Amino acid sequence: MTRRIAFFDLDETLLVGKSMLGFWRHWSALLVREGRTPPVLRVTGADREALNRDYFAHFAGVPLARFEAAARRWYADHRRQRRAYLAESLDALERHRAAGHEIAVVSGSGAALVRPVAEDLGVRHVLATEQLTDARGILTGAVRRPLIGAAKAESVAALVERRGVRALDCFAYGDHSSDLPMLSSVGHPVVVGDDPVLRAHGAARGWATLGARACARARRGGVLAVN
Template sequence: MSRSRKVTLRAHPHGPTPGWAEVDTPPPAPDSTAAAFFDVDNTMMQGASIYWFARGLAARNYFTTGDLIRFAWQQLRFRVLATERSGDMSQAREVALAFIEGWRVEDVQRLAEEIFDELMAPRIWAGTRRIAQRHLDAGERVWLVSAAPVEIGRVIAARLGLTGAMGTVAEVVDGSYTGRLVGDLMHGPAKAEAIIQLAAVEGLDLSRCTAYSDSANDLPMLSTVGRGVAINPDAVLLREARQRGWEVRDFRSGRRAVKIAVPSTAAAGLVAGAVTAGLALHRRRQRVS
């Protein structure tokens, strides 16, 4: 069906020409079958969201520097083993959300909002944010897809005006977290599966969708949609992107890129371990007092 155009007749600014036609072409109709999916850590945000969340908790005395050091090596060792044995995620499932066991949902929501405003908002990549906004301006839905707890993803999405977020889901009973997962960790192939399920529910055409990530771990997600884009890519993803002809965008530069990369790997793992242990200690101290 053809679209009408508004034609306005105005006096010509340079002479007595009877008139000239200015054609106001309407914006394209929103594409309800297209969407964009963004990884969070090092794609939408500098560093890892769980790292900054942990930093905010530490500032609120939920755990100490001693707790951080004590549990750092154990968490790092686990992450190395998990990477080498990517098929075995049982231990990862057990510890992923243990740190919020017994917490009230509203308390975690409040903390996530406070810590986003304090520590995460200044670390949103401006370039990635502009890309997301272009999708929104085109009438497309924009989703975050992260292995972090979905509560953190929802706060980031809400603060940035995005459609929503998919993330690792914690079981809730009577308004409190049990520390167990609902479903799988939102990691690797699980991200692709979540996008496929969302597309079925929302009526999306995956061939018209776009996905963005910095990590080769997200190759399943990037390959699920019609257009994959590497943002601040690691070495493996950069190589894959070049081979597949994907667009590459890098908002890092020089020494800053090196510094920002740390929280997404070892430091994020260390702090995540300290969050789990530190909050457990905090709860025990509360019970004792």
């Protein structure tokens, strides 16, 4: 049997919405309950990598263990929503699992935010933005490198090499034009949703497409679709 890896972007490919913004709302509510005023989060006015670095800078001084615990609580809340996941992407993930393929999530979101999702979905590999800590396990506010654009493709290539598979045999799923380097690096790219740049690029090359219908999680291996 040919060995393959299926690479999935996270936000708006597997999950409805953006994990970092969802977690920020959760974290801000936590700060308010503690009597603190959440800082203002910049969401526009810079490129994606700069916004990514700015986001994680807000957590300087926070123990990683506290951040990870909050991330797990955020995801526990998210997974209970009726519109939490993308139905066609979850179905594709289950088809890959049934075929014996390895599965990876590749995301610019923080690794601590991605891991609870990966564990819940039975995903083996997490490729995500790594937050740096000091010797005491305190977040410095810096990241090793935002896993966005070309960085995603490089992480995919590195895992392909480590696992001894061929990129031409692998699959990748993404929803945004910034996923183009990753999608272009494998033999079976799939466009999720309706990003106009990504859709046009994929249509010109005959790439497969999936819709963005939302669903609730029923159980492992099944979803409940909602309109």
